Amino acid sequence: MKINIDDFKKIELKIGKVEFAEKIENTKLIKLIVNLGDEKRTIVAGIGERYSVEDLLGQLIVVVTNLEEKEIRGIKSQGMLLAADSKEGPILIVPLEQVEPGTIVR
Numbered sequence: 166m167k168i169n170i171d172d173f174k175k176i177e178l179k180i181g182k183v184e185f186a187e188k189i190e191n192t193k194l195i196k197l198i199v200n201l202g203d204e205k206r207t208i209v210a211g212i213g214e215r216y217s218v219e220d221l222l223g224q225l226i227v228v229v230t231n232l233e234e235k236e237i238r239g240i241k242s243q244g245m246l247l248a249a250d251s252k253e254g255p256i257l258i259v260p261l262e263q264v265e266p267g268t269i270v271r
Contacts, residue, residue, distance in 0.1 A: 177231040178247075178270035180260060181206070186218040189238055196240055197221065199228060202267015206230075206243040215254035227258045227270055 181199035188195055193213040199206050208228065212221075227247040235242050248255035 175231070176229060179228055179230050180264050180266055180268040180270060181208075181226050181228040181244075181246075182266040183221045183224045183226060186221040188213055188218055189240075192238070194238060195221065197246075199226070199244070199246075200266040201228065201230065202265060207241060208244050208246060209237040209240050209242040210246050210248075212246075212248060212255050212257070215256070224257070225260055225264065225266075227260075 179201050181201050183197050184200050184205065185198035186195055189209070193211050194209055195211075195213045195216070195218065197208045197210060199208055206228070229245045229247065232245055247258040249258060250256075
């Protein structure tokens with residue numbers, strides 16, 4: 166399905182910095198607290214098969230910030246991180262250079 170530029174503009178993408186990460190026991194899920202500059206959000210992501218908590222702390226990631234909240238395993242997830250599919254599992258989409266948390270991705 167193709168979308169037009171007006172649809173694409175509705176998606177809010179920002180750089181977030183992972184400040185806290187915790188593996189959700191017996192799952193591939195990781196609970197993240199992400200600094201988006203002007204706020205912090207909780208995100209639950211299915212990246213635990215590929216990444217450890219230590220891999221994620223301090224990492225800059227791309228976050229979809231205008232998704233509706235979703236409760237996952239009793240935790241309110243307030244956005245979604247971007248990752249690419251690979252045979253080895255999801256690979257995080259990250260900026261090539263250092264930018265501040267909250268920077269808009271376009």
